[in-house]
Amino acid sequence: MSSTPNSRARRSARDSEVSEASTPARDTTLTKLQRLPIHTRYPSTPSQLAASATPRSSSRYTPGNRGAAPSTPYGLRAMQRRAANTPGRDRRKSGRGQRETVFDVLRNLSKALAPNSQPIRSSPQPPPEPEPESEIDEIDELDNEPAPERPRLSLPLDEVEEDNDEGSPEIRPPRMSLALEDDDLTHTSVEYPRRATFDRDRGRLSTMSYGARLSENFGDAMGLESGSEDGDATGMILDAGGQDETLISQGAFDRGGDTEDLGRFNFDFNFPSPNAPADDLDQDGPLNDDEGFELPPVDLGLGPGPESDYSEDGDATGGFGLELNLPARVSMSESPGLVGGGLRDEDTVIQGSKQKKISRHGIPVPTMPAGVIRKLATRFARARSGPKAKISKNTLAAIEQASSWYFEQASGDLAAYSKHAGRKTIDEADVTALMRRQRHLSNTMTVFSLAQKHLPKELLQDMRLAMPPR
């Protein structure tokens, strides 16, 4: 619309015939249109009417015009109505009418913008120019990555620990997992010294340590070997980021089959692993140490037993279960050399939980004897899944953990109830209140009927004596 001069000029070239010839013979055009089936498809626009006025113009006009003006019937009808309503039809015929069709407007826009669009192209262009630089930067970034990631590793660890505390019985084992992670970190950190040696000795070790070199070598020996490294490393190594690659390569370095499993684990753990231990290890630093670190966990932890756990985890919940299990294995195999701050803490905690737990109030809490728990568990499991129900040692441990949590929770609730009642002792009434709130008791279900179901007679008698039925 705004580009009237351009459009006029252009149109004048095409439609000069149309506009000039338009006025005299509308009636004739209409009649002709009615005769010709083709024309009926394109109801007459003012421009068309004008064009068809002279016989020659109409003949020429129809074929050429199909492409241009009459594109949609609705648009053309709208044009006709406008032309009919507006007083100055002649003017409209000159080409403004055409202008107003959507396509014309768009066309004009595009034409008007065509010269302007070049500067627009220029604006995207500048980014591409820097891109090649950015590629180079990426290599640098690989070198830079390890440092920023270390903080990441520390953070996730805390979160994992918290989660474990809240929900799952083996919170501490996850901490143990940290130990594995520590190993990984140590590898990465230790690798810095490695790089130099590797680059020099590259001919020997190249097959062994693709990944480690990738990230690190770029930083150190970018100019020299970067090209060759890219080819080898990327081809050989997995898709994952620089860290993952390094880990995998390490696993390969240490061993064949067992280490592969480690590699998987490492993927999960890489990010969460803590920095501090890594630093210590760096100082200690030589290559041999790394190998030593990984090996003990592999031997001890990755036996048949853990693998079975692993598969189970995979079935139940992908990554989470893995984390839980790994720590446990690590705890089994804990190697003295690994020592990070986290590891020591974990060890102490675990021992404490196993031996004697100390309650919130600082009173040592005895644990429910395993025999009783096992008896109960097998009994209920049998009721559930037949006489063959079997409870493994690990399962029993999980159940023990759960029951200790249960006692903690229940006694906390009971204490709250008795306190609310203004008593200093936990009474039967408190327990019944608890069970009622647990929906175990209702108007139809009394403590006694429950007890009758579950408790041996002696206990039942004691209970009856203690609480007269209401």
Next chain:
Amino acid sequence: MAATQKLYPRATVKRIVKAQANRSLSKNADILIFLDYMLFMQELMREASIRSRKAGEKHISPNSVRKVTEKTLRKFKG
């Protein structure tokens, strides 16, 4: 009728609750607490067996127990 011929260690249960709650227990409250504990175990094993069966495990695995623990504990929150 209950299969437990031997009484559960009453003293232990009492001591556990006493330590956790920092309160003394009335004479026979521990029986009820143990009753509740049995209910808890029943529920726990039920959920665990359901879960392990869903996962296609032959026996109840420690993981299924662990997964179920939080849910069951929440159910038993007074």
